[in-house]
Amino acid sequence: MKCARVERELITLAARANGGSTVPRKQYQQNVMDQRKRLMAKDGWKNLIALLKPRSFPEWERSMKTLQLLSNSLKHNPWQEPDEVPLRHLGLPTWIN
Numbered sequence: 001m002k003c004a005r006v007e008r009e010l011i012t013l014a015a016r017a018n019g020g021s022t023v024p025r026k027q028y029q030q031n032v033m034d035q036r037k038r039l040m041a042k043d044g045w046k047n048l049i050a051l052l053k054p055r056s057f058p059e060w061e062r063s064m065k066t067l068q069l070l071s072n073s074l075k076h077n078p079w080q081e082p083d084e085v086p087l088r089h090l091g092l093p094t095w096i097n
Contacts, residue, residue, distance in 0.1 A: 011035045014051055066090065 015031035016023060023031070038044055054060045069086035077083060084094040 007039070010048060010052070011039060014048055017051055 012032060012035075014035045015028055035048075039048055041047075066086070066089060069089050070082065073082045073086050087094045
């Protein structure tokens with residue numbers, strides 16, 4: 001399942017956050033277990049976002065908007081052809097549809 005994979009990637013990213021340039025393997029493994037527990041706790045996702053600070057990356061908002069538009073397009077279109085909104089957002093021709 002792709003959601004579980006994304007979740008795993010975010011957890012391992014969080015386990016490396018604030019660890020400096022290198023983290024010993026044993027400490028990294030403990031960090032991963034700790035981050036899993038934190039994610040499952042109340043406000044887990046909110047805390048993970050606070051730790052990773054994704055909005056500090058310049059392309060974050062545009063990338064998330066692109067994913068949202070593509071996701072909505074695929075969810076609502078059984079033929080899996082993107083509608084005009086995500087195509088326009090990406091600067092692609094809309095006449096292909």
